[in-house]
Amino acid sequence: MAGFDDVATDVSGGPVRHVPVLLSEVLEALDPNESKLIFDGTFGAGGYSRAIMEKGAKVVATDQDPEVISNSDEIKAEFADQLSLHHAKFSQILDIVEEGSLDGFVLDIGVSSMQIDQAERGFSFMQDGPLDMRMSQDGVSAADVVNTLKSNELARIFGFYGEEKSWPHRACD
Numbered sequence: 001m002a003g004f005d006d007v008a009t010d011v012s013g014g015p016v017r018h019v020p021v022l023l024s025e026v027l028e029a030l031d032p033n034e035s036k037l038i039f040d041g042t043f044g045a046g047g048y049s050r051a052i053m054e055k056g057a058k059v060v061a062t063d064q065d066p067e068v069i070s071n072s073d074e075i076k077a078e079f080a081d082q083l084s085l086h087h088a089k090f091s092q093i094l095d096i097v098e099e100g101s102l103d104g105f106v107l108d109i110g111v112s113s114m115q116i117d118q119a120e121r122g123f124s125f126m127q128d129g130p131l132d133m134r135m136s137q138d139g140v141s142a143a144d145v146v147n148t149l150k151s152n153e154l155a156r157i158f159g160f161y162g163e164e165k166s167w168p169h170r171a172c173d
């Protein structure tokens, strides 16, 4: 993955904000062309969507991070006839597209380089920042969670979502 100002470049040598790592596999699986409508549930810097649209397909995309949407004017203008980008969670897909209308979808689930590189978002292990970690930038922050939940509830969250092998057998209070 790459940040805003590090060494990653695209095929034409320009800087890129996020390097999509499974691009050839995604294109092979989706086989996009002019007749297809593809859903990209995790738009990010638009690397997958761009490659899909370059093959002629239309893309309906979501991202829950409002910064992703506000940073996407350029790609929206470039692919004005092909891209429909929504600030939404991918679970809201049926509010956006009609059931049965898609030819394929891709989910690149995880944190983007842009999110990690901004210390104030709280995702970085390398830089100090507030314990925020909200992709959607609303609702409760990670700081709210660790400072307000009881220890047994925190143990359940870390044990279950962290796939801790000894949980729930290890005693906690």
Ligand SMILES: C[S@@+](CC[C@H](N)C(=O)[O-])C[C@H]1O[C@@H](n2cnc3c(N)ncnc32)[C@H](O)[C@@H]1O
Residues within 6 Å of the ligand: 018, 019, 020, 041, 042, 043, 044, 045, 046, 047, 048, 049, 062, 063, 064, 065, 068, 088, 089, 090, 091, 108, 109, 110, 111, 112, 113, 135
């Ligand atoms: C790894 S990045 C995607 C990078 C993208 N494939 C590209 O080529 O630039 C993951 C993105 O998914 C978004 N995301 C994570 N969970 C989401 C959800 N439930 N609904 C919508 N977007 C989500 C994040 O905000 C982030 O922008």
